[in-house]
Amino acid sequence: MGLEDAGDLVLHIVLSKIGPENTARVACVSKRLKVSASEESLWSIFCSNDLNISTPLDPHGDPAPSFKRAYQLWRESFRMYPWNLVKRVRLCWDNLKQWLTLNFPEAKATLRKGVTEDDLQEFETSLKVKLPLPTRLLYRFVDGQELSSPNGLDGSLGLIGGYSAYSHDVNVYLLPLKEVMRETKESFMRDLGFSSRLDLIVMAASVVASLKIFLLDCTTGQLFTGTSNRQLLPCVPDALVRSVHDTNGDQQQDAMLLWLEEHGRRLQTGTINVRQQNNVKSISLFPEIPPLCSVSVTNGVQVRASSVFIPEISNLRDQPPAYWYAYSIRMSLMPEGCILNGTHHSSCQLYWRHWVIRADNEVIDNVNGEAVIGKV
Known part of the structure; x- marks a missing residue:
């Protein structure tokens, strides 16, 4: 039993599995296979799989007459690339x-x-x-x-x-x-x-x-x-x-x-x-998910600490090399609120901070003092 003897549904499934290049070759075998290999539903699958397009569009975003033609236009436009x-x-x-x-x-x-x-x-x-x-x-x-x-x-x-x-x-x-x-x-x-x-x-x-x-x-x-x-x-x-x-x-x-x-x-x-700061949005490179940041919860207050390397102000020829990092500390209340001595509070205020900054398990800075006043 050859492809020409297969039913339309079976033929459609086979062609969808072998991909657009082999489908184009199959179309050269006979008139019936050429018709099956030209079906819009088949080429819509190829366009979706290869190009992530759900409507027939050419590389410029303009409408193409069919999914098959859209696929051809894409291949022609990028023929010089793998x-x-x-x-x-x-x-x-x-x-x-x-x-x-x-x-x-x-x-x-x-x-x-x-x-x-x-x-x-x-x-x-x-x-x-x-x-x-x-x-x-x-x-x-x-x-x-x-x-x-x-x-x-x-x-x-x-x-x-x-x-x-x-x-x-x-x-x-x-x-x-x-x-x-x-x-x-x-x-x-x-x-x-x-x-x-x-x-x-x-x-x-x-x-x-x-x-x-x-x-x-x-x-x-x-x-x-x-x-x-x-x-x-x-x-x-x-x-x-x-x-x-x-x-x-x-x-x-x-x-x-x-x-x-x-x-x-x-x-x-x-x-x-x-992140948004002072009504200005931007993509922040400070990691927000462990293990690229540290997260700890104490008394219902979550603290997230993260850092990024700042190469443009680092000097690796210094002795020892000067590696500069920016760090971000983000604090937020958990849904249950702040819990102190069994009492729930809907808000709290940061009044003291103690940061221990390490590099390769060596403490390089120890900040322990009054904090910037603000609500968490």
């Missing part, structure tokens, strides 16, 4: 956009429409670099973020997020391609002394307040952030970065893609989240 990498990058952006839609629509509104292959070629020619394939695809889908609003520069909507420590405020945006070109040529690279590294480009930066940048090595695919003494710290383990310029196979991943995927996972799991 298809598995295309699907992976699209999923990365879909996850980020979905989270932003639900939790931070103001930041989602800053995401720019993806660039064209001509734009990428012009960029590479101008800077004399060859972008890693995953980063090229990231910009094909989204051209970074708008850096201005009708009211001027807004420094709180960065996709990468940030932190605040006293007067040191950081909020990092993913830069649009033209801004990557401009900043790489003009300001950041010259001011920070990286101009001799012709393979480094500025990918993300804090656009106001304190300076923090992310630099991509176009040759190796590694992503770096800089320290105060111009050292480069890798953002992901080197062993995970591979095949960044290989158009064959399906093992391509650079640090930019890996970092954004992990960033998306942390957002989706609630490890990091949006």
Whole structure:
């Protein structure tokens, strides 16, 4: 019994399992198989599985006449890239956009429409670099973020997020391609002394307040952030970065893609989240879920302590090296309220604090004194 002898339902199930490429081959066998292989319900499955689209749309977001035609347009538009990498990058952006839609629509509104292959070629020619394939695809889908609003520069909507420590405020945006070109040529690279590294480009930066940048090595695919003494710290383990310029196979991943995927996972799991301070919302990089933070409950009061490394003011050439961290202490009442001597209280006030700060099990600071007055 061959495929042509199978019933319509069985044939539909078989074709849906073998995937779009093999389905296209089956369509060449006979007229009946061609009809079955062209069914809209079948190609809607392929579009959903590969592209996460529920209506037939082309890569520009415009309506296509059918799911099959939509799939063809996507494959044609990205024919120069490994298809598995295309699907992976699209999923990365879909996850980020979905989270932003639900939790931070103001930041989602800053995401720019993806660039064209001509734009990428012009960029590479101008800077004399060859972008890693995953980063090229990231910009094909989204051209970074708008850096201005009708009211001027807004420094709180960065996709990468940030932190605040006293007067040191950081909020990092993913830069649009033209801004990557401009900043790489003009300001950041010259001011920070990286101009001799012709393979480094500025990918993300804090656009106001304190300076923090992310630099991509176009040759190796590694992503770096800089320290105060111009050292480069890798953002992901080197062993995970591979095949960044290989158009064959399906093992391509650079640090930019890996970092954004992990960033998306942390957002989706609630490890990091949006915080609001003085009516200003932003993505905070202070972890909110153990084991990346410490949580303790005493007398009905929950205290959560977390910290983030601040590379841009650290100096690893000092003796000993100076590693700077920002810490966050968040206090809240449990639903049952504060319980003291068996009595329940609906509010309480912090009047004394005792912080023991350790590094590698060594106490480096011991703060014991009157606290900032405020309600918990």
